[in-house]
Amino acid sequence: MSVRVVARIRPLLEKELDKDIIVRPASNDDGNTTTVVKIPNPRNESEEFSFTFNSVYDQPTTQDELFTAEVAPHLKSLFLGLDVTIFAYGVTGTGKTHTMRGGLKLADRGVIPRLLSGVFRRAKKTMKDSNGETSVAVALSYYEIYNDKVYDLLEPVEKRTPSGLPLRAEANGKTVVAGLSERPCQDLKDFEKLYIEANTNRVTAATKLNAHSSRSHAILRVKVMQITGDMIRESTASAIDLAGSEDNRRTENGKERLVESAAINKSLFVLSQCIDAIARGERRIPFRESKMTRILSLGQNNGITIMILNLAPLRSYHLDTLSSLNVSSRAKRIEVREIENEIVYKQPPRSTMNAGSNIARQPLRPLANAHNINAGAAVAAAAKPPDRPVKAFSVYTDKAKPAPAPRSANTAVKRSPKPHKRPSDSDGGSRPSKITRPELVRPASIPRQLKPSQPSQPSISADQIEAMVEKKVSEILAARTQSAPTPQELSDDVKRRLEALERRIDDGRHDDTRSEGLRFLLMARQHKERGENTSALKMYEMALPYFPGQAKLLGKIEKLKACIAAERGNQYTEITESTERIPEKKTRKVDRSSEVDKDVYSVAEADDDDDENYVAKSKKRAKKAKATKVVSDSVIEEGPISQALLDIINSRDLSMIMRLQGLGPKKARDLVQYLEVQSENSDRIETLVQLRTIPGMGGRTVERAYEGLVASGVH
Numbered sequence: 001m002s003v004r005v006v007a008r009i010r011p012l013l014e015k016e017l018d019k020d021i022i023v024r025p026a027s028n029d030d031g032n033t034t035t036v037v038k039i040p041n042p043r044n045e046s047e048e049f050s051f052t053f054n055s056v057y058d059q060p061t062t063q064d065e066l067f068t069a070e071v072a073p074h075l076k077s078l079f080l081g082l083d084v085t086i087f088a089y090g091v092t093g094t095g096k097t098h099t100m101r102g103g104l105k106l107a108d109r110g111v112i113p114r115l116l117s118g119v120f121r122r123a124k125k126t127m128k129d130s131n132g133e134t135s136v137a138v139a140l141s142y143y144e145i146y147n148d149k150v151y152d153l154l155e156p157v158e159k160r161t162p163s164g165l166p167l168r169a170e171a172n173g174k175t176v177v178a179g180l181s182e183r184p185c186q187d188l189k190d191f192e193k194l195y196i197e198a199n200t201n202r203v204t205a206a207t208k209l210n211a212h213s214s215r216s217h218a219i220l221r222v223k224v225m226q227i228t229g230d231m232i233r234e235s236t237a238s239a240i241d242l243a244g245s246e247d248n249r250r251t252e253n254g255k256e257r258l259v260e261s262a263a264i265n266k267s268l269f270v271l272s273q274c275i276d277a278i279a280r281g282e283r284r285i286p287f288r289e290s291k292m293t294r295i296l297s298l299g300q301n302n303g304i305t306i307m308i309l310n311l312a313p314l315r316s317y318h319l320d321t322l323s324s325l326n327v328s329s330r331a332k333r334i335e336v337r338e339i340e341n342e343i344v345y346k347q348p349p350r351s352t353m354n355a356g357s358n359i360a361r362q363p364l365r366p367l368a369n370a371h372n373i374n375a376g377a378a379v380a381a382a383a384k385p386p387d388r389p390v391k392a393f394s395v396y397t398d399k400a401k402p403a404p405a406p407r408s409a410n411t412a413v414k415r416s417p418k419p420h421k422r423p424s425d426s427d428g429g430s431r432p433s434k435i436t437r438p439e440l441v442r443p444a445s446i447p448r449q450l451k452p453s454q455p456s457q458p459s460i461s462a463d464q465i466e467a468m469v470e471k472k473v474s475e476i477l478a479a480r481t482q483s484a485p486t487p488q489e490l491s492d493d494v495k496r497r498l499e500a501l502e503r504r505i506d507d508g509r510h511d512d513t514r515s516e517g518l519r520f521l522l523m524a525r526q527h528k529e530r531g532e533n534t535s536a537l538k539m540y541e542m543a544l545p546y547f548p549g550q551a552k553l554l555g556k557i558e559k560l561k562a563c564i565a566a567e568r569g570n571q572y573t574e575i576t577e578s579t580e581r582i583p584e585k586k587t588r589k590v591d592r593s594s595e596v597d598k599d600v601y602s603v604a605e606a607d608d609d610d611d612e613n614y615v616a617k618s619k620k621r622a623k624k625a626k627a628t629k630v631v632s633d634s635v636i637e638e639g640p641i642s643q644a645l646l647d648i649i650n651s652r653d654l655s656m657i658m659r660l661q662g663l664g665p666k667k668a669r670d671l672v673q674y675l676e677v678q679s680e681n682s683d684r685i686e687t688l689v690q691l692r693t694i695p696g697m698g699g700r701t702v703e704r705a706y707e708g709l710v711a712s713g714v715h
C-alpha cells in the first residue's frame, strides 16, 4: 500500500480575509469525493494548478471528522501487529500542531489524544474479548529533534547532553533512539499528565508568523504490547508533528532562530529529496543526511503511513504552499509494505539492569535471540498471574470483571502449553522492570537470590540477613550522600575534557557509526562524573560494539563492575550472575562503608583519560582514511576560479549549473531548489566551504566543478 496523503486546509484566523483565499478544494472527475487542491499559478493567475491527494479536507472540517476518517480505521491494524505512522507536514502556521495535538476542549482535541483514547478503548475490548487471557500494556516515548539533535521529552531538560541522544539501526531495519526513556501508561489520565509535562520541555519559540511556532520535530511513540501467556504482539503508533518550513525574510528571525530555521529547512529539504528519490525509484535515498528522515524512514518502514499535509488558504503563503503541495503529492507514490511485526517471547530482564540504573532502555545490547526480546516494564507490569487479572485501564473499567473463563478459541495468538519457558518465568509474578527501577535492590529479595552454596552459614536466619543488608544499604547511602559529587561540582578540568570529547564527536559526524560509539562514551563519562556508576557502566557496554575488543574499554567496564559490586557490599558480589562475574582479583572484601566509597571513587578517578585515548586512536584511523581527501582538497584555492564557481552557483541558473563538471541535471536541480528554500542568513553562498555543506555537494563534487572550470580556461 502507498503512503496515504491527505490535505487539510485550515480556516481563516483573526485578521485574515476572505479575499486573500487562493487555495481551494475540488472534487475528482466523478464528482463524488474531494481529492483535489487547486491553487493559481503565481506567474499567471488565470491559470490553475491541481494537485490530487487521497482525500482533501476543507476549512470547516472538525478534529473529530478528520480523526474518524483518517486515523480511527487504522487502530484495528495496530492491534493486528502493524506499525502505524501519522505525520503532519506543512509550512509554519498551517495547523500541524492543531491537527496533531489540538486544543484543551474536548471537541478541539487533536489526533494524538484521540489516538490514545482509541488505543485504551481497543485495549479494553481486546482484554474483554479474550476473557482476560490477553492483557494489553501501553508505553510511551516522546522526543524531539531540535537542530538535528535528539532530546528525550520525558526527561527533565537538565539531563540533556549537548550532543543529544544517538540513533541506532536495529537488526530489523528500524531506526531507534538509543537511551530513550519509555514510560508505562495505564490510562488516558496518565497519558495527559505525561504529555502535558513533556510538552513544556518542547522547544517552542514565537516567530513573527506564528506566535506559538514549534521549532522542533516532535515524535510520540505509543507502544502497544498484547500479552497472551508467553507471547507478545508488539506494535507502535508514531505520531509526528514536524516543524514547519519558513521563509526567514518573512519571519524576521533573530540569529538563534535563524540557526533553528536552517536546521528545520535543511531536514525538510532532505525529506523532500528522499521523497523525490523514492518516487523516481532511485537506489540511493539520502535518509542519513538528517536525523528526522532517518527516524521517519519513509518507504523503509513497514505498516501504515499517513501524511497529513496542512495548508493555509492564503495568498501570503503562495510559494510555500506550492512547494509543499509538490512534495506531498509525490509522497503518494511511496510504497509501504503492510507487514505485521513478529510475535516475540518474554524472557526475564537481564540482571545487569537490576541495580539502580536510571537508563530506561539498552538498545545497543545485541539480542541473543531475535525472537526473544525483553519487552520492558510495561510488559512486566502486565505479565500477571493467570488467576489474578490486573486492571490495566482504570479510566474505562467501570464494572468489576467476571472471573476469567477458559481460553476462548478466537484468541489471535497461538499458545503452546508451556513454550520455551525458563525457570524464572514460571512464577508468573511481577518481574523487576527495565524501566522504573528502584535505586537499590530491595532487601527482601536478597535471600531469594543467594546461591545454593550459601547454606554454609545455617546459623544466620533470614531476618538477620535482612537486617544486615538493610544496615549495609543505609550505611552506603549515608556515605554516598556525603561524598557523591554533584554535577555542579565538576571541576573545570573535567568540564574541559567533556567539551573536548563532545567536539570530537561532532568532528566525527561524517562517520555516523563511530560518532554514535563516541556519544556513548561521552554519556558514560558524564554519568561517571555524576557518580552514577551503574548508568555509566550501561553506557560503556553500549559503546563496546563500536569498539570491539578495545582493551581499555573492557578494562573500564570491569573496573566499574568492581566498583558497583563494592558499592553493594560483599554479599552482592557473591550473588552476581555468572555472565557478569567479576574476576577474583578485583572482588575486594569491604568491611566498612566508608572504605566502600573510597574504593569506588579511587577506581573511578584512576581512569580519567581513557576515553580520550581511544577517541584519539579512532581519530588517527579516521585521519589516515581521510589523508588522500585532504591532499586533493588543498588543490582548491579561494581565488578567481572559486569566485567564478560561486557566481555560477549563486546565479541559480539551472542551465549554467548543470554544465558544471560533476553536477548534472539532478544535482543542479536539487541545488537550486535548496538555495531557494534556504535563503536565510544571506542570499549568497560566500565560500567553497559553505558550498560543501550543502546536501549533495560533498567535497568531491565541488572539487570536480572547480577542476572543470580550470580545464575550460577560466581564470
Ligand SMILES: Nc1ncnc2c1ncn2[C@@H]1O[C@H](COP(=O)(O)OP(=O)(O)OP(=O)(O)O)[C@@H](O)[C@H]1O
Pocket: 009, 010, 011, 013, 090, 091, 092, 093, 094, 095, 096, 097, 098, 099, 210, 212, 213, 214, 215, 242, 243, 244, 245, 310
Ligand atoms: N483547523 C483549525 N481550526 C482552527 N484553528 C486552527 C486550525 N488549524 C490551525 N489553527 C490555528 O492556526 C494557528 C497556527 O496553527 P499551528 O500552531 O497548529 O500551526 P503549525 O503548522 O503547527 O505551526 P508551526 O510549524 O510554526 O508549529 C493556531 O492559532 C491554531 O490554533
